[in-house]
Amino acid sequence: MKILVAVKQVAALDEDFEIRADKKDVEEDFLLYDLNEWDDFSLEEAMKIKESTDTEVEVVVVSVGPDRVDESLRKCLAKGADRAIRVWDDAIEGSDSIVISRILAEVAKKEMPDMVFAGVQSSDQAFSATGISTAAYLNWPHAAVVADLQYKLGSSSAMIRRELEGGMLQEVEINCPAVLTIQLGINKPRYASLRGIKQAAAKPIEEVALSDIGLSAADVGAGSSMSRVRRMYIPAKGRAQMIEGTIAEQATKLIQIINEFKGA
Amino acid sequence: MNNPKEVTRILFENFHPQAIHLFYAFGYASIAVFIYGCYVQIRKYRRGKPDGSWGELLHRFIDMVKTMATHRTLVRRDKSAGRAHGLIFLGFVLLFIGTSTITLEYDIIEPLIGVRFWYGNFYLWFSLVLDLAGLGLIGGLIYMMYRRKWLHLPKLDYKRVDRQLGGADIDRSEYRREDWAFLWSFILIGVTGFILEATRLVWLSGRPSVWDYRIWSPVGALIAHIMKFVGFTPEGAGTLRLGLWWFHGLLSLTFIAFIPYTKIKHIFTAAASLMFKDPLAGRRLPRVPDEQKVAGYKTITDLTWKNLLHLDACTKCGRCQEACPANAVGAPLSPRDVILSLREFANHTLNAKELPKEAELDIHGKDIGQVFMETLWSCRTCLACVEICPVAIEHVPIIVQMRRNLVEAGEMDPLLEKTLQTIHKTGNSFGESKRKRASWVKELPFRIKDARLEPVDFLWFVGDYASFDPRNQKVTQGFARLMKKAGVDFGLLFEGELNAGNDVRRVGEEGLYEYLATANIQSLDDCQFKSIVTTDPHSYNTIRNEYPDFGGTYEIQHYSTVVKKLIEDGRLPLAKKLNYKVTFHDPCHLGRFNKGYDAPRDILKMLGCELVEMGRTKDNSFCCGAGGGRIWIPDPVGIEKPSQNRMKEAAVIEGLQIFVVSCPKDLTMFEDALKTSGYEGKFIVRELIELIDECMEYDFPEKEIAEEKMVVETHSVI
Ligand code: SF4
Ligand code: SF4
Numbered sequence: 001m002k003i004l005v006a007v008k009q010v011a012a013l014d015e016d017f018e019i020r021a022d023k024k025d026v027e028e029d030f031l032l033y034d035l036n037e038w039d040d041f042s043l044e045e046a047m048k049i050k051e052s053t054d055t056e057v058e059v060v061v062v063s064v065g066p067d068r069v070d071e072s073l074r075k076c077l078a079k080g081a082d083r084a085i086r087v088w089d090d091a092i093e094g095s096d097s098i099v100i101s102r103i104l105a106e107v108a109k110k111e112m113p114d115m116v117f118a119g120v121q122s123s124d125q126a127f128s129a130t131g132i133s134t135a136a137y138l139n140w141p142h143a144a145v146v147a148d149l150q151y152k153l154g155s156s157s158a159m160i161r162r163e164l165e166g167g168m169l170q171e172v173e174i175n176c177p178a179v180l181t182i183q184l185g186i187n188k189p190r191y192a193s194l195r196g197i198k199q200a201a202a203k204p205i206e207e208v209a210l211s212d213i214g215l216s217a218a219d220v221g222a223g224s225s226m227s228r229v230r231r232m233y234i235p236a237k238g239r240a241q242m243i244e245g246t247i248a249e250q251a252t253k254l255i256q257i258i259n260e261f262k263g264a
Numbered sequence: 265m266n267n268p269k270e271v272t273r274i275l276f277e278n279f280h281p282q283a284i285h286l287f288y289a290f291g292y293a294s295i296a297v298f299i300y301g302c303y304v305q306i307r308k309y310r311r312g313k314p315d316g317s318w319g320e321l322l323h324r325f326i327d328m329v330k331t332m333a334t335h336r337t338l339v340r341r342d343k344s345a346g347r348a349h350g351l352i353f354l355g356f357v358l359l360f361i362g363t364s365t366i367t368l369e370y371d372i373i374e375p376l377i378g379v380r381f382w383y384g385n386f387y388l389w390f391s392l393v394l395d396l397a398g399l400g401l402i403g404g405l406i407y408m409m410y411r412r413k414w415l416h417l418p419k420l421d422y423k424r425v426d427r428q429l430g431g432a433d434i435d436r437s438e439y440r441r442e443d444w445a446f447l448w449s450f451i452l453i454g455v456t457g458f459i460l461e462a463t464r465l466v467w468l469s470g471r472p473s474v475w476d477y478r479i480w481s482p483v484g485a486l487i488a489h490i491m492k493f494v495g496f497t498p499e500g501a502g503t504l505r506l507g508l509w510w511f512h513g514l515l516s517l518t519f520i521a522f523i524p525y526t527k528i529k530h531i532f533t534a535a536a537s538l539m540f541k542d543p544l545a546g547r548r549l550p551r552v553p554d555e556q557k558v559a560g561y562k563t564i565t566d567l568t569w570k571n572l573l574h575l576d577a578c579t580k581c582g583r584c585q586e587a588c589p590a591n592a593v594g595a596p597l598s599p600r601d602v603i604l605s606l607r608e609f610a611n612h613t614l615n616a617k618e619l620p621k622e623a624e625l626d627i628h629g630k631d632i633g634q635v636f637m638e639t640l641w642s643c644r645t646c647l648a649c650v651e652i653c654p655v656a657i658e659h660v661p662i663i664v665q666m667r668r669n670l671v672e673a674g675e676m677d678p679l680l681e682k683t684l685q686t687i688h689k690t691g692n693s694f695g696e697s698k699r700k701r702a703s704w705v706k707e708l709p710f711r712i713k714d715a716r717l718e719p720v721d722f723l724w725f726v727g728d729y730a731s732f733d734p735r736n737q738k739v740t741q742g743f744a745r746l747m748k749k750a751g752v753d754f755g756l757l758f759e760g761e762l763n764a765g766n767d768v769r770r771v772g773e774e775g776l777y778e779y780l781a782t783a784n785i786q787s788l789d790d791c792q793f794k795s796i797v798t799t800d801p802h803s804y805n806t807i808r809n810e811y812p813d814f815g816g817t818y819e820i821q822h823y824s825t826v827v828k829k830l831i832e833d834g835r836l837p838l839a840k841k842l843n844y845k846v847t848f849h850d851p852c853h854l855g856r857f858n859k860g861y862d863a864p865r866d867i868l869k870m871l872g873c874e875l876v877e878m879g880r881t882k883d884n885s886f887c888c889g890a891g892g893g894r895i896w897i898p899d900p901v902g903i904e905k906p907s908q909n910r911m912k913e914a915a916v917i918e919g920l921q922i923f924v925v926s927c928p929k930d931l932t933m934f935e936d937a938l939k940t941s942g943y944e945g946k947f948i949v950r951e952l953i954e955l956i957d958e959c960m961e962y963d964f965p966e967k968e969i970a971e972e973k974m975v976v977e978t979h980s981v982i
Contacts, residue, residue: 015696015700032690194775194778194779199557
């Protein structure tokens, strides 16, 4: 039995950041990298399955990204993942989430897992598309925003609860293998102690090139993507004003402002 | 004098040879049982991990003898108990030496080489000294009985504080019974010894070599006269003596046999514990070897032999529990309970011939003898327990080692977990950007050197709270002004500084600590400076005591020492005197950890303040509750916080105006506690730096108006 967990190293903004000269991203110096918060939960869900049984369950984490991503993968290994795979080629730079999911799908085809978990979304880009499009490339059943998972090892289906808008839950039976995107709060992710992370350095991180999964530079990158970043900027700040005084005074002031706006 | 050779004590006179053999048989049996007991105990200790405390044995031994001879640690904070114990101790030692002397002559020297020495003057002095020793022993024991029965001391109540009522092992009454059995059997040995002496005198009152010298055993003589007065004949006394002789003898031999199995073993374990005392216990925590798989203590065999020895040395005196701030506010922690739980656990699992299975050795959990997670997380690593323990038990290293294991397993408060992740990510516990670490300098009217770029005399290690907490930044700026005014050449690491790691280490996140410490050491090594100075006692402690283990040995001073010298040297002229009535709270990490009691007090005096001490002061200072990472764990609502408890103590001081602290965390904790404990308006909390700052006249070009304002505020509250 094998579970593939797709993870991402996300960027967080430092205070007082600057936009890159080409205006397409934030200057790298001002970014702090860490494992995507959702991925803590999807990895934990996989680990829970692994630890609930005596049968051999292999948890493999996979990520698409440059060298620096190894740090986040090591954190996953420290939490108990058995193996890590990192796919990279400079040509991948600029790929949108659909292209990334194509890469992940190719890895999944090679690994042949019984389940694929991904986070609902990444905290930096927030596309919420990668997990689901991976399912599309694999042509597997999928469920998004999973808040509860009941899965018996080796069973051909799983019971899940999906979170809908307005606090509603939807209970779904899904055929396996499947791709699930996992929601925050589904479990309590474990802590990866720093010693654990250091010791995980001994576990292997397999570096995979495009050719290893049957892709070429032409299949990836901005050129093969259906969306491209044109510009990144800080929007002009809106104005806000506190209206003070009694209710009547406030109302008068408000009417005055509205009239000014209309008149202008 | 009669023939001196005749002036001695008869041994075995009128005894049948069989009776003597029987007595010797008992004697050997008792020694055998004793030796077997010792063997089992030593086997238990040897099941622990190695410990590096073997160095300087002679030095250690001398220290131990000094401590025991003066009873220094026993009379501390409990004079009567200490003195009573002193009497028992002295009595026991002398009587033991006495008995051994007799054995030496009678069983060894005389049969072997035919020499005798136990007669004449030597015998008479011997007899007098032992009589007085016996008297002291009985006096001490009687006081201990009185203390147990009538003083109702909370610290002698062994009821566990870390368990809920109704738990299986809550009342620990077997310890109480053991205490009483010990006291009674010991006192019986003493009393029968004296009566025995008296019966011998009455019995042999016809012999001048005995009766004429009775005054050399005054207690026995007194009883002998009473016996004669009530009509004892020599024959009657002889008969009584025989029965009593056997009773006394067998009781004493049984007592000896019982030593390794009962609390009496503290004679040896306490001595050994004192001998292997680590003066840096808790100040410098043990490293985790890189190759060790899991950090910290999970099973009882993870403890070192020294830890296991400590467990057996505890005499249940309760001084640690009495001093413990966590215990004072009703948290489920008593340092004594931790030690006793583990002792019970060790005796249960490690006394057997075969070691039980690994799973049965787990010391974490809710079963009898296991330590609760809540208990471990309640500790503030303030060292109050280690400081006062009369037998040098080191609780804190054990507690932290156990926490290391909890951290590895992720068993901690979610907020604490978040903070640790934050510190890893940003290098500070506030989760602020590294770039903002020195943002407080912007408001100063002068420039501060970057020690990474140019050499300085003093490298100022600021620490997280002093750097990021807005209230503490005011103090930090104050210290910068003082240094500038005094013309000190100083600089900062700016964003090169990371959290010093003191509290991270005490939480038990050793990996993170190693990361922080090595990163800081690297930054420090890249700078040129003569000494480090800091206003943060936590950073002070770890840099001073723990960085050397990681290759960073620096001279470091707490600001109080530096400023005291600057004032004395006239480099910080005091423009005015303060007439405040103040009290001073010793920060754990400055006071108890590093013995920095005097400098802050000296400064207060130089400023003109009237210093009134609180009840718990200096080495008995009461932790504000922030230590050991507890500042990152919310205190349970509804129960008193240690900081509030402290406010209550300060409020007792008539006319108190200022509660002076000298630690950033203290300032935060106590300003908060002042509000929540309802003393706001009665007195205020101030950093010592702020008081010094108040006495200064600055002539920096700008921003003086802001300063004025702060001073005015200070006044208006008072
Ligand atoms: S270190 Fe302080 S809080 Fe911890 S057990 Fe000892 S006295 Fe109590
Ligand atoms: S640990 Fe030390 S201070 Fe605490 S009860 Fe035992 S002997 Fe006394």
